[in-house]
Amino acid sequence: MTNSQSYNKKTNDYNLTKNQKIVFNLLQNSGEPLKAYAILENLKREGLKSPLQVYRALNKLVELGIIHKIESQNSFIACSNSNCASNTAFTICRRCGDVKEIKNNHLFEQVSDLGKKNRLKVHRFNLEFYVDCNGCKVN
Amino acid sequence: MTNSQSYNKKTNDYNLTKNQKIVFNLLQNSGEPLKAYAILENLKREGLKSPLQVYRALNKLVELGIIHKIESQNSFIACSNSNCASNTAFTICRRCGDVKEIKNNHLFEQVSDLGKKNRLKVHRFNLEFYVDCNGCKVN
DNA sequence: TGTATATTGTTATATTATTACATATCGTGA
DNA sequence: TCACGATATGTAATAATATAACAATATACA
Numbered sequence: 001m002t003n004s005q006s007y008n009k010k011t012n013d014y015n016l017t018k019n020q021k022i023v024f025n026l027l028q029n030s031g032e033p034l035k036a037y038a039i040l041e042n043l044k045r046e047g048l049k050s051p052l053q054v055y056r057a058l059n060k061l062v063e064l065g066i067i068h069k070i071e072s073q074n075s076f077i078a079c080s081n082s083n084c085a086s087n088t089a090f091t092i093c094r095r096c097g098d099v100k101e102i103k104n105n106h107l108f109e110q111v112s113d114l115g116k117k118n119r120l121k122v123h124r125f126n127l128e129f130y131v132d133c134n135g136c137k138v139n
Numbered sequence: 140m141t142n143s144q145s146y147n148k149k150t151n152d153y154n155l156t157k158n159q160k161i162v163f164n165l166l167q168n169s170g171e172p173l174k175a176y177a178i179l180e181n182l183k184r185e186g187l188k189s190p191l192q193v194y195r196a197l198n199k200l201v202e203l204g205i206i207h208k209i210e211s212q213n214s215f216i217a218c219s220n221s222n223c224a225s226n227t228a229f230t231i232c233r234r235c236g237d238v239k240e241i242k243n244n245h246l247f248e249q250v251s252d253l254g255k256k257n258r259l260k261v262h263r264f265n266l267e268f269y270v271d272c273n274g275c276k277v278n
Numbered sequence: 279t280g281t282a283t284a285t286t287g288t289t290a291t292a293t294t295a296t297t298a299c300a301t302a303t304c305g306t307g308a
Numbered sequence: 309t310c311a312c313g314a315t316a317t318g319t320a321a322t323a324a325t326a327t328a329a330c331a332a333t334a335t336a337c338a
Contacts, residue, residue, distance in 0.1 A: 017284085017335095020285095047186060049288080050287075050289085051286095051327090052287085052290075060285095086307085093151060103283080107253055111253070115268050121270050123269045124166045129261045129264045130263050130264065131254075131261055132262065151320085158316080175294070191317090192317075192319095213293085
């Protein structure tokens with residue numbers, strides 16, 4: 001698999017539990033960021049009944065690094081990188097809010113290097129580029 | 140003024156209104172991130188009565204680029220850079236939550252360059268390094 | 279099997295942020 | 309100066325996001 005292809009993590013690879021699995025599958029199939037309460041609505045037919053069930057699954061998936069939280073949107077998106085090591089880099093359109101994960105591994109290295117050069121003990125980083133996206137829905 | 144010194148923006152420079160001014164002053168004097176409802180508590184003696192008064196002031200100050208929002212903490216901090224152009228770079232301790240704004244202008248340029256190299260029309264960026272801080276309060 | 283750990287279910291509640299609408303203030307051009 | 313548009317304020321209500329607390333189950337594995 002090359003870097004330019006999208007990389008789909010399998011639920012089986014992580015011994016996910018029932019709730020974790022259905023939340024993760026929804027995020028992978030959706031491909032775009034979803035909010036916790038939207039996930040809950042979506043998964044009521046799968047038996048989810050309370051926000052906490054969703055938040056618990058989301059927290060675990062974030063911990064595993066297989067989904068990421070877009071903090072400025074309170075939304076969650078499946079990771080599409082093979083080796084992000086929980087580092088995150090996104091473009092976020094400032095007009096339509098469209099989010100894309102950046103897959104350029106070179107960029108990840110360069111940002112890590114910036115941390116090192118600044119003598120930081122970086123556990124992970126999050127980089128958000130607020131952009132005008134091409135073919136913006138809102139244009 | 141050199142880069143290594145802290146840079147305090149003056150409220151007069153921005154024609155701030157009454158509420159904007161007291162919120163901004165509190166953030167500057169505090170030096171650390173504060174949450175909206177903490178600001179409200181703090182400024183009740185100055186006459187603030189509702190969350191909306193705080194949020195409106197915060198939104199304006201963010202727009203002006205003289206404070207920044209730490210999205211992952213829902214908190215706000217006075218900008219300590221002379222020329223961040225609304226770009227933000229922080230270290231956030233993953234244990235104690237301590238936040239510091241990075242003042243290395245070279246880093247800002249390099250991150251901007253990364254955006255350019257990736258052919259992005261970057262309006263602004265936000266970079267968060269999750270670190271283990273020195274002398275962590277929680278250690 | 280026994281036991282520690284993690285997960286689930288459920289209710290209640292805390293925290294963060296916005297809508298809606300009435301009123302007041304400020305800047306600027308006629 | 310005044311009128312009118314834009315911006316800011318005050319206030320109440322409510323929406324959206326997230327966690328606490330506690331009981332019950334399931335799972336891993338010594």
